[in-house]
Amino acid sequence: MQYLLLLHAEEAGFMRMTPEQQKQGMAAYMAYTEALNKAGAIKGSNRLQPVSTATTVRVVDGKTQVLDGPYADSKEQLGGYYLIDVPDLDAALSWAARCPGASHGIIEVRPIWTMGEPAPAGA
Amino acid sequence: MVSPEGNEQARAATEEVARRSYGKLVAFLAAHTRDVAAAEDALSEAFASALTDWPRNGCPRNPEAWLLTVARRKTIDMFRAAQRHQSSSEELELIEATLAAPAEGEIPDERLAMMFACAHPSIDAATRAPLILQAVLGLDAKRIASAFLASPAAMGKRLVRAKEKIRQAGIPIRVPGNEELPARLDTVLNAIYAAFSEGWTDPAGADAARRGLTVEALFLARLVVTLLPEEPEAPGLLALMLHTEARRRARRSAEGEFVPLAEQDQRLWDHAQIAEAESLLHRAGSLGHIGRFQLEAAVQSAHVDRCRTGAANWPHVAELYSALFALTGSPVVLINRALAIAEVDGAAAGLDAMPDQTADARLTEYQPYWAARCELLARTGAFAEARRANEIAIGLERDSAVRRFLERRRAALPE
Numbered sequence: 001m002q003y004l005l006l007l008h009a010e011e012a013g014f015m016r017m018t019p020e021q022q023k024q025g026m027a028a029y030m031a032y033t034e035a036l037n038k039a040g041a042i043k044g045s046n047r048l049q050p051v052s053t054a055t056t057v058r059v060v061d062g063k064t065q066v067l068d069g070p071y072a073d074s075k076e077q078l079g080g081y082y083l084i085d086v087p088d089l090d091a092a093l094s095w096a097a098r099c100p101g102a103s104h105g106i107i108e109v110r111p112i113w114t115m116g117e118p119a120p121a122g123a
Numbered sequence: 124m125v126s127p128e129g130n131e132q133a134r135a136a137t138e139e140v141a142r143r144s145y146g147k148l149v150a151f152l153a154a155h156t157r158d159v160a161a162a163e164d165a166l167s168e169a170f171a172s173a174l175t176d177w178p179r180n181g182c183p184r185n186p187e188a189w190l191l192t193v194a195r196r197k198t199i200d201m202f203r204a205a206q207r208h209q210s211s212s213e214e215l216e217l218i219e220a221t222l223a224a225p226a227e228g229e230i231p232d233e234r235l236a237m238m239f240a241c242a243h244p245s246i247d248a249a250t251r252a253p254l255i256l257q258a259v260l261g262l263d264a265k266r267i268a269s270a271f272l273a274s275p276a277a278m279g280k281r282l283v284r285a286k287e288k289i290r291q292a293g294i295p296i297r298v299p300g301n302e303e304l305p306a307r308l309d310t311v312l313n314a315i316y317a318a319f320s321e322g323w324t325d326p327a328g329a330d331a332a333r334r335g336l337t338v339e340a341l342f343l344a345r346l347v348v349t350l351l352p353e354e355p356e357a358p359g360l361l362a363l364m365l366h367t368e369a370r371r372r373a374r375r376s377a378e379g380e381f382v383p384l385a386e387q388d389q390r391l392w393d394h395a396q397i398a399e400a401e402s403l404l405h406r407a408g409s410l411g412h413i414g415r416f417q418l419e420a421a422v423q424s425a426h427v428d429r430c431r432t433g434a435a436n437w438p439h440v441a442e443l444y445s446a447l448f449a450l451t452g453s454p455v456v457l458i459n460r461a462l463a464i465a466e467v468d469g470a471a472a473g474l475d476a477m478p479d480q481t482a483d484a485r486l487t488e489y490q491p492y493w494a495a496r497c498e499l500l501a502r503t504g505a506f507a508e509a510r511r512a513n514e515i516a517i518g519l520e521r522d523s524a525v526r527r528f529l530e531r532r533r534a535a536l537p538e
Contacts, residue, residue: 001293088295089245090303111292 002043002085002112003092008076009105011050028100036084041095043083051077076105083112133177137170140186145261148191150233152198154296159237159258159286165197166190187230233296234259235350238343240289240296242310250285251314252321257282260339270321270336298351308351312360312416315343319364337368348403355410359417362403366423369396381528384426397427418447422459437466454478454486458495470502490519494529506536 017025029047036042054070070077082099086092089109096107145166152162169190183189241254253271256262268278288294299307322336344361351357373391376382404420422443429436444460447453457478465473477496480486493516500509513533520526 003293087293088297089243089293090295090297090299092293093245 001088001092002083003089004110004112005082005084005092005096005099006078006108006110007080007082007099007101007105008108009079009101010075011077011079013104025100032099033082035098036082036095041084041086041091043085045080045082047080048078079105130178133174133182136177136182136186137173140173140190141170141261144187144190144230146234146237146259147230147232148187148194149258149261150237150296151191151230152194153258153289154233154236156198156202157293157296158290159240160283160290161198161201162194163258165194165201168197169193191230232350234346236296236298238311238314238347239298239307240294241285242307242314243289243294244307244310245292245294246285246288247281250281251310252317253278254282254285255311255314255343256318256336256339258286259343262339266335304354305356308347308354308356311347312344312356315340315347316360316364316416318343319367323367337364337371340364341368353410355407355412356414356416358403358407358410359414359420362400362407362420363416363423365396365400365403366420366427369393369400375524379524381522381524383528384430387430389430392427400424413446415447415450418443418450422447435466437463441467454483455489455491458492461499462495465499465502470499473499474503488519490516490525493519494532497529497532501536506538510536 014022014025033042033045036045051070054068056067056069056071058065072078080101082095084092084095086095089111092109092111096102096109099107101107148166149159149162152165153159156162172193173186173190177183237259238255241258242251246254253267256267257264264279264282265275267282268275271278273281289296298304318336319340322338322340341361341364344357344364347354347357348361369392370384370387372393373387373389374382382388400420401424404417404424407417407420422440425436425440425443428434429440441460441463444456444463448456448460457476461473461476461478464476474496477499478486478492480492486492493512497509497512497516500506500512510533513529513536517526517529517533520529
């Protein structure tokens with residue numbers, strides 16, 4: 001099954017780090033990505049530019065509304081993602097726990113909706 | 124032509140198989156598809172087929188295998204019709220192969236794996252116990268709802284959602300590996316204890332749906348003890364529940380009044396259950412690590428021992444509560460510890476040891492907190508304050524027998 005690991009963290013935290021700490025942080029992510037690679041579990045991954053670069057769009061009554069800023073205005077921001085392919089939720093959760101982001105932020109684990117699958121009955 | 128007797132026999136036979144193997148068959152079917160709802164549907168259709176087929180052709184030699192064969196066919200039909208999976212043909216072949224294999228011999232017992240899936244940390248905590256009761260024991264949503272004081276519609280919806288989550292989030296129906304096992308077992312045992320406690324809140328047994336839950340919870344705990352013989356907290360939980368269950372009949376007088384432990388008629392205790400609880404606790408103690416349920420069972424064991432021998436063992440009880448508090452941080456444990464301390468060092472020391480209700484707002488709505496305060500205050504001679512605590516306790520209690528007990532306490536307080 002495929003899962004999207006959504007990495008949420010306080011952006012300002014990274015900016016406050018010393019260059020040495022930032023380098024260590026980057027190295028941890030590279031090692032993690034490499035481990036996912038070795039396990040053949042990774043489908044894709046990206047780091048996102050800060051939320052100051054975000055723009056939201058919605059169409060209301062046929063009119064396009066464009067707004068500056070991210071959709072959710074919270075203490076932690078979405079900063080990146082990993083798309084992984086593993087046998088089950090427990091495997092996805094254990095990969096999420098290994099992600100450096102889990103130690104300085106929160107990781108949301110979401111299964112990918114397989115095409116052709118019916119909508120959940122209870123939703 | 125189907126004779127009425129044949130019909131009756133077939134019904135009795137299917138009911139017997141249903142009781143014995145429902146959970147086993149659902150767990151086995153779902154373990155391979157992760158679709159609990161589909162497994163339940165397939166199995167209920169298989170039971171319906173049995174009711175028409177068995178009177179006509181006689182009860183099969185291996186009814187469980189017969190039901191599994193039919194349910195497997197229904198499952199595959201359902202998957203084909205729903206086209207739930209993209210790679211449907213390959214996956215269907217896989218499902219067909221895995222489900223077919225054991226029909227010849229013994230069906231592997233996946234009920235423990237199912238319990239771990241139902242009590243998975245990603246399932247809403249309040250739904251774990253109801254889900255286990257449904258998926259492993261086949262209790263219907265209506266009965267579960269009445270036991271958990273929820274509306275059948277709301278309970279039904281919660282159960283459907285949880286089963287959807289198992290399927291869609293890919294929660295494995297599997298016993299976790301050694302590393303994760305202790306933490307995950309904890310959620311399973313908590314869910315079983317939650318089911319037991321719901322049943323226990325109606326000790327008079329007026330409500331059959333709730334009374335039955337304690338029996339079901341004991342069954343589940345026995346299953347875990349059997350299937351995970353090396354884990355001490357499982358026999359710890361079973362011992363705790365057996366100790367509680369053993370005193371059920373003594374907790375109410377013939378008139379339905381609440382009888383506190385010290386005044387219970389010990390002839391009404393189930394001494395076989397107590398003996399079993401003691402031996403389980405002993406066995407748990409030999410397995411190496413202590414836990415919440417073992418400590419709680421040890422407290423029960425100490426209470427029973429004191430009542431039987433008349434030898435006060437309050438310092439030991441207070442110690443057990445201290446260990447329990449260190450483990451759980453629960454303010455409820457502090458209340459019980461304070462009552463034990465009062466027996467050792469006097470009521471004033473007990474009052475000092477009571478948790479501060481301003482520190483934990485939940486205590487202000489917790490009846491035993493106010494009842495305990497009332498007892499300790501009365502013993503220090505602070506009757507006016509004791510009376511106030513007693514009034515709050517009465518206002519918070521929903522069991523009328525306990526309410527009447529508290530009212531008698533108030534009447535006995537000097538002016």
